Amino acid sequence: MKHTPGLLPEAMALLNPQRGEFFVEGAGGGGGHARAILERLGEKGTLLAIDWDKETAVAFAAESRRYEAKVIVEQANYADLPRVLEKHGLGKADGLILDGRVLPQAGT
Numbered sequence: 746m747k748h749t750p751g752l753l754p755e756a757m758a759l760l761n762p763q764r765g766e767f768f769v770e771g772a773g774g775g776g777g778h779a780r781a782i783l784e785r786l787g788e789k790g791t792l793l794a795i796d797w798d799k800e801t802a803v804a805f806a807a808e809s810r811r812y813e814a815k816v817i818v819e820q821a822n823y824a825d826l827p828r829v830l831e832k833h834g835l836g837k838a839d840g841l842i843l844d845g846r847v848l849p850q851a852g853t
Contacts, residue, residue: 757781760840765789767835771823771843772796778842779805786814793817793838795829 756778762768764787770779772795779794786792792814796802802820809816819829823843830836 753777753781756842757785760842762786762790762840766839767791767837768793768840769826769838769842770794771826771841779809782840782842783809783812783814783816786812788813790814791817791835793819793829793833793835795819795821795823795826797822 762782762785806818
């Protein structure tokens with residue numbers, strides 16, 4: 746399912762993803778935020794996309810192969826983020842968006 750968020754330009758301006766960074770998309774499969782982030786991360790970037798819906802997660806995993814960045818897709822609730830990060834050996838993200846809400850990095 747392809748979806749274009751209404752506030753995509755504003756979200757990207759706030760997130761400002763850069764090449765090589767690590768981002769988390771907490772409703773990762775169906776929305777356009779993940780695609781927009783992936784376009785900016787480049788081959789050394791990583792996106793962790795979490796989606797509760799199995800079909801959406803599987804579809805996004807297949808689609809994400811066309812991007813240069815490393816993509817990890819996990820079928821889970823974003824409330825499970827600490828467990829998912831630990832499972833994949835991932836640390837602090839450079840940016841995080843949950844359910845269309847941009848969360849600023851701690852300390853900024």
